[in-house]
Amino acid sequence: MPVKWEIRDPMLILTVDGDYRADDLVRALVEAMGAPTFRPGLFVLGDGRHSKASISAADTDWRVEWLASLPKMGFASRYAVVVNHEAHRFGLARMISTRLETRGVDLGIFRRVDEAMEWLTGHEAGS
Numbered sequence: 001m002p003v004k005w006e007i008r009d010p011m012l013i014l015t016v017d018g019d020y021r022a023d024d025l026v027r028a029l030v031e032a033m034g035a036p037t038f039r040p041g042l043f044v045l046g047d048g049r050h051s052k053a054s055i056s057a058a059d060t061d062w063r064v065e066w067l068a069s070l071p072k073m074g075f076a077s078r079y080a081v082v083v084n085h086e087a088h089r090f091g092l093a094r095m096i097s098t099r100l101e102t103r104g105v106d107l108g109i110f111r112r113v114d115e116a117m118e119w120l121t122g123h124e125a126g127s
Helices: 022-033 057-073 087-101 113-121
Strands: 003-008 011-018 043-051 078-083 106-110
Touching: 003 022, 011 022, 011 113, 022 057, 043 113, 057 087, 078 087, 078 113, 087 106, 106 113
Parallel strands: 011 043, 043 078, 078 106
Antiparallel strands: 003 011
16 A cells, blocks of 8 residues: 555554555545544644655645645644655645645644654654
């Protein structure tokens, strides 16, 4: 599976590996929402360090709309994404973040999972 999910309260972690599609993200989210450990208000952390997906302008538009819709599905309006060291992926994430700001959604961009978790929860991961 190119997208795996894990609920680690207070967050849902979506981990992508290799090439994946939008419907892979949706499938993982729907599965997670059906889990007995799901609860409203979870933060979403996207771990894209191993992503090889090509992201077009249309993909960027879809991601903005999808992320902006998550609060209506019961998620918090604060998300984090962890990107690999490819400069264009960081740039795409910044573009998405800027567009989400106008929709009332806060997207933090990180290179390390522990930093993303700390930012989401407002304290150090593991403490």
